[in-house]
Amino acid sequence: MIRFENVSVSYPDAPGPTLSEVDLHVPEGELCLVVGRTGSGKSTLLRAVNGLVPHFTGGTLTGRVLVDGRDTRTHPPRELADVVGLVAQDPQAGFVTDSVEDELAYSMESLGLPNPVMRKRVEETLDLLGLADLRHRPLATLSGGQQQRVAVGAALTAHPRVLVLDEPTSALDPGAAEDVLAALHRLVHDLAMTVLIAEHRLERVAQYADRVVWLPGDAKPVAGDPGEVLAGAPVAPPVVRLGQLAGWRPIPVSIRDARRLAGPLREQLGPPPTDHPARHTxxxxxxxxxxxxxxxxxxxxxxxxxxxxxxxxxxxxxxxxxxxxxxxxxxxxxxxxxxxxxxxxxxxxxxxxxxxxxxxxxxxxxxxxxxxxxxxxxxxxxxxxxxxxxxxxxxADLLYLHTVAAECAQADRESDQPRGTCRAALDRLTPDIPDRQHPRDLSEGQRLALALAVALTPRPRxxxxxxxxxxxxxxxxxxxxxxxxxxxxxxxxxxxxxxxxxxxxxxxxxxxxxxxxxxxxxxxxxxxxxASPTFSPQTAKVLAPLPWLTVTDVATALATR
Missing domain, CATH: 3.40.50.300 (P-loop containing nucleotide triphosphate hydrolases)
Structure with a gap:
């Protein structure tokens, strides 16, 4: 369904290619998870699927991207709209109407679907994503997570054969994220929809993935079984890191699989200390x-x-x-x-x-x-x-200048801090962001790091x-x-x-x-x-009723045994 053939993407003035020699095949009916460090090219890879890269973003793309047999070099995004649905990192940037119901219907109107079909699909999507109570609400009055669910719904109503999602759960509460991912899982298994997801909160998504693609940033991508790929990547959910610490094979990516392997580890850890804070639930x-x-x-x-x-x-x-x-x-x-x-x-x-x-x-x-x-x-x-x-x-609401360097310099002046204070804070969060880069051209994570550095520069109480x-x-x-x-x-x-x-x-x-x-x-x-399964971290779920919350806690406890 999706095929990358030796694809590289480069942008002017960039120190190197954003994507390099990507060979990837995602068959029909597969959920593929794309992982990598902030700025490793995940969003670029996703946008290449519907032709936004390079038709809209510019830059140079070499190689071929084929979607359902269509070459994105000769088919711009408008000619792929019936096949590919895209949900971007910032849902607000993609909204074109004012209300929830209108937004869900817009993509179908663009495809010229009959009114009865549109009405039926809107109702199905409202129920699927738990949006029925919001149907008449203005989009501007919704929370960030509610807007994200609307953006996913707007892509689904067109019934694309391929759905591409960039950080789809980043603004969702744990319960809403589970609902959205469960809906996507059903679409993959019941309708053979092909889903490509880039996500940083891997603890939410990894268990649903049929395959993981890791973008190292400085080498060719690595694709394969979720547990094996994540075990070798610098980005991995806690359940994978716990599996590595305990020496479990195969490496689990779900709580269920980890709990089946965790009996000996719980025995090794022994009963929790009587004064451990998590005992007082x-x-x-x-x-x-x-x-x-x-x-x-x-x-x-x-x-x-x-x-x-x-x-x-x-x-x-x-x-x-x-x-x-x-x-x-x-x-x-x-x-x-x-x-x-x-x-x-x-x-x-x-x-x-x-x-x-x-x-x-x-x-x-x-x-x-x-x-x-x-x-x-x-x-x-x-x-x-x-x-x-x-x-x-x-x-982005805090960023209004044309370069990263200008934002940092302005933050230093406004805060009466020595020159370089904001830049040093930025480097502690996300190093190696070029000074002359425009803030709007940064990845979502890089932009957040810059805004954090600006806000922390005056060292508020x-x-x-x-x-x-x-x-x-x-x-x-x-x-x-x-x-x-x-x-x-x-x-x-x-x-x-x-x-x-x-x-x-x-x-x-x-x-x-x-x-x-x-x-x-x-x-x-x-x-x-x-006290709540919704807010409980993965390590606590795997080791319950023992009280440890993080892999670091477990490693420390094992070191003292």
Missing amino acids: ATPSPAGHRTRNGRTAPPADTHTGPDNGTPLLRAEDLKVRYGTVEAVRGIDLSVGEGERVAVMGRNGSGKSSLLWALQGTGKRSAGTVSVNGTDPADLKPGPRRRRIGLVPQQP VILLDEPTRGLDYPAKTRLAEALHTLADEGHAIILATHDVEFVAEYATRVIVLAEGETVADGPTGEVVT
Whole structure:
């Protein structure tokens, strides 16, 4: 169905080819997962399938890409639209209408399908992806994860034979991601659709893949069995790394296969220490309990403030309302020096609205916020950035200059920091990004790293991050965690809204779970994440009932046995 024949792609002024000598065959009815470091060429490979590379992006493509027998050199994207559906990293950039239902119908209108067919497919897609309650909503009012589901649905309604998805679960909560991937799995097995996915959150996708293609970036791609390829790649989900640590063969890529092999490892680890924090499991309530004034109080087992350190940020009875929608409903929050707090919850639960309300420039319907005794909303931009910084879900919103070097230099000037401060922060997150590169030409992960570096340059006392690992590979996440650890050790308070359960397990000291704008759980990471199968990391699922959350925890425990 998809065939790459000695394909290389180069762009002007680039130090080398983005893709080099790619030979790949993806047969009909296969789900193929493309992996690699940030900037290794995954998006370029995907866009070559429907002809966007090079017809739209420019550059030079050598070799041939054939899709259902059509050569993309002679068939531009419009002549492949009936065969290939593409879901890009940034769903907003691909929207052409204003509402969910109109967006789902647009691709079919472009193909000239009859109205009864369009109506039937829209209804099927709404049910398939859990979008029925959003059908009349304006796209601009949806959360990032909801927009991503709409983008997947808009591609599916055309019934393409090939579906290409670039980071399709990056903005989805764990439950929504499982729903989308399960739907794709059914399409592959029931309708023989061919699916090509590039994804960094491999713990979500690897179990569904028939084949994995690893792009090393400096050598020919490696394709083969998921477990074998991921075991040799620098990007691998925790279950694969746990299999390598334990010496399991074959290397498992699913929780089920790993648990079948994990009995001897659990015996070797022995009973958990009696004082291990994850033994004290919490049971988050789905809705909290109501007080007499109608507000929702946290469940009895929640953590209502930092155990130590001076509180840097306080919020009391914080509310955010958009028309008739209550996004945040009377949240009380206290975060102290050195705390690393993860805010979790399904898409639309109020995480982003909470962060913007805390930062001071977002909507706030009621309540108070103070950072070191001052409300950020009362500060001018410069002093506010030094007190509280926010990196939004769309990092491009912080970037407006023409080169990476210009963005870094401007961040240094605005923050009164020595020249090179922002560039040094960028290199710690994602090294080797060229100074003269335009920020809009960076990969999603590189663009996020640049926005993070800009926001961290003034060294704000409180740092707010909205989906900070979106588009980052595992090594980049490790570098981000190290940078945030350093800031926390220096007394900064860090709050991040995320769906990345593995990053939370590695990094956060405290987890807050929101539902419909209310706090339903708040406590130490080990307690909250192990109390829910939705938020539990892979290592915890494989080794349950033992309390270890990460492969690093297991390695440390084995070293002490």
